[in-house]
Amino acid sequence: MERDEGRGWEVQLGGLLREVRRQASCEAGPGVGELLGWLHRQTGLDAAVIAEDAVTVESSTADFPRRVLAPLAGMVARLSDGHLAAAATQAEALHVRCEALGPRRPRAVLVVASRAEPTAQTVALTSHTGSVLTLLRHAEAGDRNRRNYQDKARQLRFAVLHGLLAGGPLLARRMTTGAVPPLLDAERLRIHLLRCPSADRDEITQTHQDPSGYQGTALMVHCPVFKEHLICLIAEDDGHSGDGGSSGGSARNRGRALGEVLHRLVRDNPRYALGVSDVQPLHATAEAYTQATHALAAARTTADRVAYHHGQTSLTGILPPQPALAWARAFLRPLDSAPKNSADITRLAITMPRSGVARLLGLSRNTVTAHLRRAQQALGQDLADVRSRADVHLALTLTSSCPPAEPGPQRHPALADLLSTESAAAWAQTILRPLQDRHRRTLQTWIDANADAQQAAHRLDISRNTVRAHLRSAEAALGLDLLTTSTGTHDVVHALRIAAARAI
Incomplete structure (x- = not known):
């Protein structure tokens, strides 16, 4: 008989370990409720975890009798604040056992209840389950802290980018509150703008993240406006302060290698595309970003889905x-x-x-x-x-x-006078020269229709999809973004206006 009970005990402990292993491999993370459900199936006990405030039911089995919590309030409070480690009592005609979870106060409390007095084996399995719950809660807290860290690191990287775009390197330094990224010690940078599924951005960023939350001398920033864009600022020189020791060299190498990594990602993933700016001074980050957006528009129609700014x-x-x-x-x-x-x-x-x-x-x-x-x-x-x-x-x-x-x-001139010069005419001709006649006609009609593809399609007697296909081809030929940020549309408006006035 004792041998059978021992074998049953081993089976239950083995089941507990298998449940822990299953939850550890679960993508959604450890589930306290699932472990309580497992304990109920093994013992018939109804169970609940009371949060650190000694009041809130954090998780429970479906039939847990919450009426027992009111008479247990004092005991649960003493367990939570560390005066007790475990206690057993009767309440509402039920046998109740409470156990504190973890060493840090205030503590969560595991409460189990049953009509029959639990056996020694059931009490032991409950205690083991409490220990596992403590580990699961610690793991869950660790995951939560890691996610919070990644969120804060992402926010800080965006603050650095925003500082560079809005006010230059000095403002960006002030926004880091002392945690200055190595990028800000560079004199020049190049922006690589990666288009990828939004769900991939975290994995790419975290793969190349260093302990400080940056990417060596590079900076990878989630675009908050376009969810498929990952903005990668990569230093293009060795003008870093400090002693140039191994840590500085490691950061520079990581930054240099990132450009190669981005090209490889695009090569291996058909849904990716990459636009690359010219090398720009750090204070011209806004210009580099604009160039990268134009290059990305062109990259969508190139064979290798990579394009550099035309200049x-x-x-x-x-x-x-x-x-x-x-x-x-x-x-x-x-x-x-x-x-x-x-x-x-x-x-x-x-x-x-x-x-x-x-x-x-x-x-x-x-x-x-x-x-x-x-x-x-x-x-x-x-x-x-x-x-x-x-x-x-x-x-x-x-x-x-x-x-x-x-x-x-x-005194100031009119815009029409500014655009009537020979240099303006030469600029417009350079902008529009790469266009095929049909694409230029579509582009002109699209502008006349206030950049409305449906209206342009109606006027040209073609489909809306054909209009957008012509515009994509125009983006590639011009090296200007027309359909995403639309910054290139402004240049096209002026170029077409000059061309119409000069009959170019």
């Missing part, structure tokens, strides 16, 4: 500086009367969808629309019109890196 001269680079700046300041001056938040949101909404701005800032889409309405009323521009947006974007670009204007009245 076209921007329109702002060929306009006469002082007259262009005078026009831009006069054009944007009415925006000074709008609330600052409205002006700042407008700057973002010119280069990304409203829904993206809402996600980036944690606002509702209706709130973003309300801010844009105030801004367009101040400017006297229809920000839903693609040509108006192009003009606002040009003005914002011209003024973004310039000091404030001197007080007093200033």
